[in-house]
Amino acid sequence: MNPYIQPIELEKAYRLLNHGPTVLVSAQHEDERNVMTAAWACALELVPAKVSVVLDKSTKTRKLIEASGYFILQVPTLKQIKLVQQLGAISQFNDPQKLEHCHTPLFQFEDYPLPAVEDCAAWLICELISEPHNQQTHDLFIGKVVAAYADSRVFRNGHWYYHEVSSEWKSLHHVAGGHYYTIGDPVDANKCL
Protein backbone atom coordinates (compact mmCIF):
# COMPACT_ATOMS: atom_id res chain seq x y z
CA MET A 1 0.00 0.00 0.00
CA ASN A 2 1.07 3.57 -0.68
CA PRO A 3 3.09 4.50 2.43
CA TYR A 4 1.53 7.97 2.54
CA ILE A 5 -1.85 6.40 3.39
CA GLN A 6 -2.30 6.65 7.15
CA PRO A 7 -5.17 5.67 9.47
CA ILE A 8 -7.41 8.43 10.84
CA GLU A 9 -8.96 8.40 14.33
CA LEU A 10 -12.64 7.56 13.88
CA GLU A 11 -13.78 10.57 15.92
CA LYS A 12 -12.08 12.79 13.32
CA ALA A 13 -13.36 10.89 10.27
CA TYR A 14 -16.18 13.43 9.73
CA ARG A 15 -13.52 15.99 8.78
CA LEU A 16 -12.83 14.00 5.63
CA LEU A 17 -16.37 14.82 4.39
CA ASN A 18 -17.22 18.02 6.24
CA HIS A 19 -16.29 20.33 3.34
CA GLY A 20 -18.89 18.61 1.14
CA PRO A 21 -16.83 16.94 -1.58
CA THR A 22 -18.26 14.73 -4.30
CA VAL A 23 -17.25 11.16 -3.41
CA LEU A 24 -16.67 7.77 -5.00
CA VAL A 25 -18.68 4.89 -3.53
CA SER A 26 -17.18 1.39 -3.74
CA ALA A 27 -18.77 -1.96 -2.99
CA GLN A 28 -18.17 -5.66 -3.54
CA HIS A 29 -20.31 -8.76 -3.14
CA GLU A 30 -18.66 -12.13 -3.77
CA ASP A 31 -16.82 -11.63 -7.08
CA GLU A 32 -18.84 -8.61 -8.24
CA ARG A 33 -17.50 -5.13 -7.52
CA ASN A 34 -18.29 -1.61 -8.61
CA VAL A 35 -17.50 2.06 -8.00
CA MET A 36 -19.87 5.00 -8.59
CA THR A 37 -19.75 8.75 -8.09
CA ALA A 38 -22.11 10.42 -5.60
CA ALA A 39 -22.55 14.07 -4.66
CA TRP A 40 -25.10 13.44 -1.92
CA ALA A 41 -22.89 12.08 0.84
CA CYS A 42 -22.66 13.62 4.28
CA ALA A 43 -21.39 13.07 7.81
CA LEU A 44 -24.20 12.00 10.15
CA GLU A 45 -22.67 11.48 13.58
CA LEU A 46 -19.36 12.15 15.34
CA VAL A 47 -19.17 9.23 17.82
CA PRO A 48 -19.68 6.56 16.70
CA ALA A 49 -18.73 8.01 13.31
CA LYS A 50 -21.57 7.63 10.84
CA VAL A 51 -22.23 8.83 7.30
CA SER A 52 -25.16 8.99 4.91
CA VAL A 53 -25.18 8.61 1.14
CA VAL A 54 -28.02 8.69 -1.40
CA LEU A 55 -27.91 5.78 -3.88
CA ASP A 56 -30.50 5.59 -6.63
CA LYS A 57 -32.37 2.31 -7.17
CA SER A 58 -30.96 2.16 -10.70
CA THR A 59 -27.36 1.71 -9.51
CA LYS A 60 -25.42 -1.53 -9.36
CA THR A 61 -23.35 -0.28 -6.42
CA ARG A 62 -26.53 -0.07 -4.33
CA LYS A 63 -27.32 -3.71 -5.03
CA LEU A 64 -23.81 -4.74 -3.97
CA ILE A 65 -24.11 -2.77 -0.72
CA GLU A 66 -27.51 -4.28 0.03
CA ALA A 67 -26.05 -7.75 -0.51
CA SER A 68 -22.73 -7.31 1.29
CA GLY A 69 -23.47 -4.71 3.99
CA TYR A 70 -20.24 -2.77 3.38
CA PHE A 71 -19.08 0.20 1.30
CA ILE A 72 -16.27 2.73 1.02
CA LEU A 73 -16.75 6.48 0.60
CA GLN A 74 -13.61 8.02 -0.82
CA VAL A 75 -12.64 11.60 -1.61
CA PRO A 76 -11.23 11.95 -5.12
CA THR A 77 -9.05 14.77 -6.42
CA LEU A 78 -8.88 17.08 -9.41
CA LYS A 79 -6.27 14.79 -10.97
CA GLN A 80 -8.99 12.10 -11.13
CA ILE A 81 -11.75 14.24 -12.67
CA LYS A 82 -12.06 12.15 -15.84
CA LEU A 83 -12.46 8.99 -13.74
CA VAL A 84 -14.94 10.70 -11.38
CA GLN A 85 -17.09 11.87 -14.28
CA GLN A 86 -17.06 8.49 -16.05
CA LEU A 87 -17.79 6.46 -12.91
CA GLY A 88 -20.86 8.69 -12.42
CA ALA A 89 -22.03 8.59 -16.03
CA ILE A 90 -21.68 4.88 -16.85
CA SER A 91 -23.79 2.19 -15.16
CA GLN A 92 -22.36 -1.28 -14.71
CA PHE A 93 -25.81 -2.58 -15.68
CA ASN A 94 -25.14 -1.17 -19.17
CA ASP A 95 -21.41 -1.87 -19.28
CA PRO A 96 -20.37 -4.88 -17.20
CA GLN A 97 -16.72 -3.97 -17.87
CA LYS A 98 -17.24 -0.42 -16.54
CA LEU A 99 -14.32 -0.49 -14.10
CA GLU A 100 -11.90 -1.74 -16.75
CA HIS A 101 -13.20 0.67 -19.41
CA CYS A 102 -12.78 3.58 -17.00
CA HIS A 103 -9.22 2.38 -16.16
CA THR A 104 -10.13 2.33 -12.46
CA PRO A 105 -6.99 1.61 -10.38
CA LEU A 106 -8.03 -0.47 -7.37
CA PHE A 107 -6.39 -1.75 -4.21
CA GLN A 108 -7.56 -3.24 -0.91
CA PHE A 109 -7.12 -2.25 2.69
CA GLU A 110 -6.06 -5.14 4.91
CA ASP A 111 -9.09 -6.86 6.52
CA TYR A 112 -11.57 -5.21 4.12
CA PRO A 113 -12.28 -7.06 0.84
CA LEU A 114 -13.62 -3.96 -0.92
CA PRO A 115 -12.41 -2.20 -4.08
CA ALA A 116 -10.66 0.98 -2.89
CA VAL A 117 -9.70 3.50 -5.59
CA GLU A 118 -6.02 4.44 -5.72
CA ASP A 119 -4.89 8.06 -5.68
CA CYS A 120 -7.86 9.37 -3.68
CA ALA A 121 -7.22 11.74 -0.79
CA ALA A 122 -9.26 9.85 1.82
CA TRP A 123 -11.22 6.65 2.39
CA LEU A 124 -14.01 5.88 4.89
CA ILE A 125 -14.76 2.16 5.20
CA CYS A 126 -18.37 1.76 6.30
CA GLU A 127 -20.62 -0.98 7.60
CA LEU A 128 -24.22 -0.53 6.44
CA ILE A 129 -26.73 0.16 9.21
CA SER A 130 -29.73 -1.50 7.62
CA GLU A 131 -32.72 0.86 7.57
CA PRO A 132 -35.30 -0.46 5.08
CA HIS A 133 -37.53 2.63 5.33
CA ASN A 134 -34.71 5.08 4.55
CA GLN A 135 -33.33 2.86 1.81
CA GLN A 136 -36.69 2.29 0.10
CA THR A 137 -38.37 5.65 0.62
CA HIS A 138 -35.41 8.04 0.41
CA ASP A 139 -32.67 5.98 -1.29
CA LEU A 140 -30.72 6.95 1.84
CA PHE A 141 -28.04 4.58 3.12
CA ILE A 142 -26.49 5.01 6.55
CA GLY A 143 -23.08 3.60 7.39
CA LYS A 144 -21.04 3.24 10.55
CA VAL A 145 -17.43 4.15 9.81
CA VAL A 146 -15.31 1.15 10.86
CA ALA A 147 -11.98 2.47 9.55
CA ALA A 148 -10.77 5.68 7.92
CA TYR A 149 -7.60 6.55 6.05
CA ALA A 150 -6.15 9.59 4.33
CA ASP A 151 -3.14 10.40 2.19
CA SER A 152 -0.91 12.22 4.66
CA ARG A 153 0.37 14.52 1.94
CA VAL A 154 -3.02 16.31 1.94
CA PHE A 155 -4.69 15.36 5.27
CA ARG A 156 -2.80 14.84 8.54
CA ASN A 157 -3.17 15.74 12.23
CA GLY A 158 -6.90 16.15 11.67
CA HIS A 159 -6.55 18.88 9.03
CA TRP A 160 -6.66 19.24 5.28
CA TYR A 161 -3.60 20.81 3.63
CA TYR A 162 -5.13 21.56 0.22
CA HIS A 163 -3.46 24.97 0.30
CA GLU A 164 0.02 23.49 0.69
CA VAL A 165 -0.04 20.98 -2.17
CA SER A 166 -0.46 21.30 -5.92
CA SER A 167 -3.95 21.98 -7.24
CA GLU A 168 -4.29 18.44 -8.65
CA TRP A 169 -4.96 17.34 -5.04
CA LYS A 170 -8.04 19.56 -4.62
CA SER A 171 -11.43 18.00 -3.88
CA LEU A 172 -14.20 18.14 -6.49
CA HIS A 173 -17.65 19.61 -5.80
CA HIS A 174 -20.16 18.72 -8.52
CA VAL A 175 -22.92 21.17 -9.41
CA ALA A 176 -24.62 19.51 -12.41
CA GLY A 177 -23.88 18.05 -15.84
CA GLY A 178 -20.16 17.55 -15.38
CA HIS A 179 -19.63 21.08 -14.06
CA TYR A 180 -17.58 20.99 -10.87
CA TYR A 181 -15.83 23.45 -8.61
CA THR A 182 -12.60 22.54 -6.85
CA ILE A 183 -12.14 23.43 -3.19
CA GLY A 184 -10.57 26.86 -2.76
CA ASP A 185 -8.62 28.75 -0.11
CA PRO A 186 -8.51 28.30 3.68
CA VAL A 187 -10.14 30.89 5.95
CA ASP A 188 -9.82 30.91 9.73
CA ALA A 189 -13.03 32.37 11.18
CA ASN A 190 -11.33 32.75 14.56
CA LYS A 191 -9.25 35.54 13.07
CA CYS A 192 -12.39 37.32 11.84
CA LEU A 193 -14.08 37.62 15.26
Added chain:
Amino acid sequence: MNPYIQPIELEKAYRLLNHGPTVLVSAQHEDERNVMTAAWACALELVPAKVSVVLDKSTKTRKLIEASGYFILQVPTLKQIKLVQQLGAISQFNDPQKLEHCHTPLFQFEDYPLPAVEDCAAWLICELISEPHNQQTHDLFIGKVVAAYADSRVFRNGHWYYHEVSSEWKSLHHVAGGHYYTIGDPVDANKCL
Protein backbone atom coordinates in the same frame (compact mmCIF):
# COMPACT_ATOMS: atom_id res chain seq x y z
CA MET B 1 -36.85 42.55 -1.06
CA ASN B 2 -33.45 42.77 -2.74
CA PRO B 3 -34.35 42.84 -6.49
CA TYR B 4 -31.46 40.50 -7.32
CA ILE B 5 -33.20 37.68 -5.41
CA GLN B 6 -34.99 35.54 -7.97
CA PRO B 7 -37.03 32.32 -7.66
CA ILE B 8 -35.40 29.03 -8.70
CA GLU B 9 -37.28 26.15 -10.36
CA LEU B 10 -37.75 23.46 -7.72
CA GLU B 11 -36.26 20.75 -9.92
CA LYS B 12 -33.01 22.73 -9.96
CA ALA B 13 -32.99 23.57 -6.26
CA TYR B 14 -30.53 20.72 -5.52
CA ARG B 15 -27.88 22.69 -7.40
CA LEU B 16 -27.88 25.25 -4.61
CA LEU B 17 -26.52 22.59 -2.22
CA ASN B 18 -24.78 20.14 -4.54
CA HIS B 19 -21.30 21.60 -4.02
CA GLY B 20 -21.56 20.88 -0.28
CA PRO B 21 -21.55 24.33 1.33
CA THR B 22 -21.96 24.94 5.04
CA VAL B 23 -25.47 26.39 5.49
CA LEU B 24 -27.49 28.54 7.86
CA VAL B 25 -30.71 26.97 9.18
CA SER B 26 -33.58 29.32 10.12
CA ALA B 27 -36.79 28.57 11.95
CA GLN B 28 -39.65 30.34 13.70
CA HIS B 29 -42.47 29.20 15.95
CA GLU B 30 -45.00 31.82 17.04
CA ASP B 31 -42.82 34.74 18.20
CA GLU B 32 -39.65 32.72 18.74
CA ARG B 33 -37.09 32.57 15.97
CA ASN B 34 -33.52 31.42 15.55
CA VAL B 35 -30.74 30.78 13.04
CA MET B 36 -27.91 28.25 13.39
CA THR B 37 -25.01 27.06 11.27
CA ALA B 38 -24.90 23.47 9.97
CA ALA B 39 -22.30 21.67 7.88
CA TRP B 40 -24.27 18.43 7.56
CA ALA B 41 -26.91 19.44 5.03
CA CYS B 42 -27.44 17.64 1.74
CA ALA B 43 -29.78 17.27 -1.20
CA LEU B 44 -31.92 14.13 -0.89
CA GLU B 45 -34.20 14.02 -3.93
CA LEU B 46 -34.58 15.83 -7.25
CA VAL B 47 -38.36 15.68 -7.81
CA PRO B 48 -40.02 16.49 -5.53
CA ALA B 49 -37.03 18.42 -4.27
CA LYS B 50 -36.00 17.25 -0.81
CA VAL B 51 -33.11 17.97 1.53
CA SER B 52 -31.68 16.53 4.72
CA VAL B 53 -29.99 18.31 7.60
CA VAL B 54 -28.56 17.04 10.89
CA LEU B 55 -29.71 19.06 13.93
CA ASP B 56 -28.38 18.19 17.37
CA LYS B 57 -30.87 17.75 20.23
CA SER B 58 -29.11 20.60 22.08
CA THR B 59 -30.17 23.23 19.51
CA LYS B 60 -33.01 25.69 19.84
CA THR B 61 -33.52 25.77 16.08
CA ARG B 62 -34.42 22.07 16.17
CA LYS B 63 -37.13 22.73 18.75
CA LEU B 64 -38.59 25.50 16.59
CA ILE B 65 -38.64 23.23 13.52
CA GLU B 66 -40.31 20.42 15.48
CA ALA B 67 -42.97 22.87 16.66
CA SER B 68 -43.58 24.75 13.39
CA GLY B 69 -42.81 22.19 10.67
CA TYR B 70 -40.84 24.64 8.53
CA PHE B 71 -37.24 25.76 8.06
CA ILE B 72 -34.96 27.56 5.63
CA LEU B 73 -31.56 26.29 4.48
CA GLN B 74 -29.52 29.18 3.14
CA VAL B 75 -26.07 29.35 1.55
CA PRO B 76 -23.92 32.05 3.16
CA THR B 77 -20.87 33.70 1.65
CA LEU B 78 -17.31 34.55 2.66
CA LYS B 79 -18.44 38.10 3.42
CA GLN B 80 -20.62 36.61 6.20
CA ILE B 81 -17.97 34.38 7.80
CA LYS B 82 -18.05 36.14 11.17
CA LEU B 83 -21.85 35.73 11.31
CA VAL B 84 -21.63 32.09 10.19
CA GLN B 85 -19.09 31.25 12.88
CA GLN B 86 -21.01 33.03 15.64
CA LEU B 87 -24.40 31.54 14.71
CA GLY B 88 -22.74 28.11 14.97
CA ALA B 89 -20.89 28.79 18.22
CA ILE B 90 -23.62 30.47 20.30
CA SER B 91 -26.79 28.68 21.44
CA GLN B 92 -29.97 30.65 21.93
CA PHE B 93 -30.52 28.53 25.05
CA ASN B 94 -27.49 30.29 26.56
CA ASP B 95 -28.04 33.69 24.95
CA PRO B 96 -31.72 34.46 24.30
CA GLN B 97 -30.61 37.60 22.41
CA LYS B 98 -28.31 35.57 20.14
CA LEU B 99 -29.68 36.96 16.87
CA GLU B 100 -29.35 40.55 18.04
CA HIS B 101 -25.89 39.99 19.56
CA CYS B 102 -24.70 38.45 16.28
CA HIS B 103 -26.18 41.41 14.34
CA THR B 104 -28.19 38.98 12.18
CA PRO B 105 -29.92 40.89 9.36
CA LEU B 106 -33.28 39.23 8.69
CA PHE B 107 -36.07 39.55 6.14
CA GLN B 108 -39.07 37.47 5.08
CA PHE B 109 -40.14 35.92 1.81
CA GLU B 110 -43.78 36.61 0.98
CA ASP B 111 -46.05 33.79 2.20
CA TYR B 112 -43.38 32.34 4.50
CA PRO B 113 -43.19 33.75 8.04
CA LEU B 114 -39.63 32.54 8.62
CA PRO B 115 -36.46 34.51 9.45
CA ALA B 116 -34.41 34.57 6.21
CA VAL B 117 -30.85 35.90 6.51
CA GLU B 118 -30.01 38.82 4.24
CA ASP B 119 -26.96 38.75 1.94
CA CYS B 120 -26.89 34.97 1.51
CA ALA B 121 -26.42 33.53 -1.98
CA ALA B 122 -29.40 31.16 -1.92
CA TRP B 123 -32.41 30.13 0.18
CA LEU B 124 -34.38 26.85 0.22
CA ILE B 125 -37.67 27.09 2.09
CA CYS B 126 -38.59 23.65 3.39
CA GLU B 127 -41.59 21.92 4.91
CA LEU B 128 -40.57 19.28 7.44
CA ILE B 129 -41.44 15.71 6.50
CA SER B 130 -41.97 14.35 9.98
CA GLU B 131 -39.93 11.19 10.53
CA PRO B 132 -39.69 10.50 14.27
CA HIS B 133 -37.21 7.63 13.90
CA ASN B 134 -34.74 9.68 11.85
CA GLN B 135 -35.17 12.71 14.08
CA GLN B 136 -34.72 10.80 17.34
CA THR B 137 -32.15 8.21 16.33
CA HIS B 138 -30.02 10.14 13.84
CA ASP B 139 -30.88 13.81 14.53
CA LEU B 140 -31.74 13.77 10.81
CA PHE B 141 -34.44 16.12 9.54
CA ILE B 142 -35.90 15.77 6.06
CA GLY B 143 -37.57 18.65 4.29
CA LYS B 144 -39.56 19.06 1.11
CA VAL B 145 -38.43 22.20 -0.69
CA VAL B 146 -41.52 24.34 -1.23
CA ALA B 147 -39.74 27.40 -2.66
CA ALA B 148 -36.16 28.27 -3.59
CA TYR B 149 -34.46 31.57 -4.33
CA ALA B 150 -30.97 32.73 -5.25
CA ASP B 151 -29.17 36.02 -5.68
CA SER B 152 -28.95 36.28 -9.45
CA ARG B 153 -25.56 37.95 -9.24
CA VAL B 154 -24.02 34.60 -8.25
CA PHE B 155 -26.60 31.94 -9.31
CA ARG B 156 -28.79 32.20 -12.40
CA ASN B 157 -29.98 29.96 -15.27
CA GLY B 158 -29.33 26.95 -13.08
CA HIS B 159 -25.61 27.68 -12.60
CA TRP B 160 -23.31 29.19 -10.02
CA TYR B 161 -21.11 32.08 -11.19
CA TYR B 162 -18.66 32.11 -8.27
CA HIS B 163 -15.83 32.55 -10.75
CA GLU B 164 -17.31 35.75 -12.20
CA VAL B 165 -17.92 37.68 -8.99
CA SER B 166 -15.64 38.94 -6.23
CA SER B 167 -14.35 36.39 -3.73
CA GLU B 168 -16.59 37.74 -0.96
CA TRP B 169 -19.44 35.80 -2.67
CA LYS B 170 -17.76 32.39 -2.34
CA SER B 171 -19.46 29.63 -0.36
CA LEU B 172 -17.94 28.43 2.91
CA HIS B 173 -17.04 24.79 3.59
CA HIS B 174 -16.34 24.14 7.26
CA VAL B 175 -13.78 21.52 8.27
CA ALA B 176 -13.57 21.90 12.07
CA GLY B 177 -13.00 24.48 14.79
CA GLY B 178 -13.68 27.56 12.70
CA HIS B 179 -11.39 26.43 9.88
CA TYR B 180 -13.18 26.76 6.55
CA TYR B 181 -12.31 26.53 2.88
CA THR B 182 -14.03 28.72 0.33
CA ILE B 183 -15.23 27.20 -2.93
CA GLY B 184 -12.56 27.41 -5.64
CA ASP B 185 -12.39 27.32 -9.42
CA PRO B 186 -14.78 25.81 -11.98
CA VAL B 187 -13.78 22.68 -13.92
CA ASP B 188 -15.77 21.23 -16.81
CA ALA B 189 -15.29 17.47 -16.81
CA ASN B 190 -16.77 17.26 -20.29
CA LYS B 191 -13.61 18.91 -21.60
CA CYS B 192 -11.45 16.32 -19.84
CA LEU B 193 -12.98 13.24 -21.53
